[in-house]
Amino acid sequence: MQDSGNYVEINSDGSPALSDLATYQTRSIEYAVNNGLTYLDVKAIGIAEIPVAYGHLFELSGGNLMVGGAVKYMHALPTAKTSASMTPTVPTTKKKIIPTVISVSTLG
Numbered sequence: 001m002q003d004s005g006n007y008v009e010i011n012s013d014g015s016p017a018l019s020d021l022a023t024y025q026t027r028s029i030e031y032a033v034n035n036g037l038t039y040l041d042v043k044a045i046g047i048a049e050i051p052v053a054y055g056h057l058f059e060l061s062g063g064n065l066m067v068g069g070a071v072k073y074m075h076a077l078p079t080a081k082t083s084a085s086m087t088p089t090v091p092t093t094k095k096k097i098i099p100t101v102i103s104v105s106t107l108g
Helices: 021-027 029-034
Strands: 006-010 016-019 040-060 063-083 097-101 104-107
Touching: 006 021
Parallel strands: none
Antiparallel strands: 006 016, 040 063, 063 097, 063 104
16 A cells, blocks of 8 residues: 555555555555456356157066167357456446357267
């Protein structure tokens, strides 16, 4: 944090220590938020599946025989979005959302 031109950082034990401008600019959350250096990275996946199954019972003289099978169609839609800035003071023209979408299907 900045205090009248002097920079102070908080050590891991909670005690304050003098710091400098370069450390403030590279390690301070306050500096990052105030200057639009924060971002949001979101990753998600959507999955849809259509299972089809069938089973049949055969009655035999020695007992029952059960036979079955299944086929499943699966479709996955992963996506990733990065918002370049979450700072409310930055104009909306500087905010960039970069989507990445890949579609994957399988039958098994």
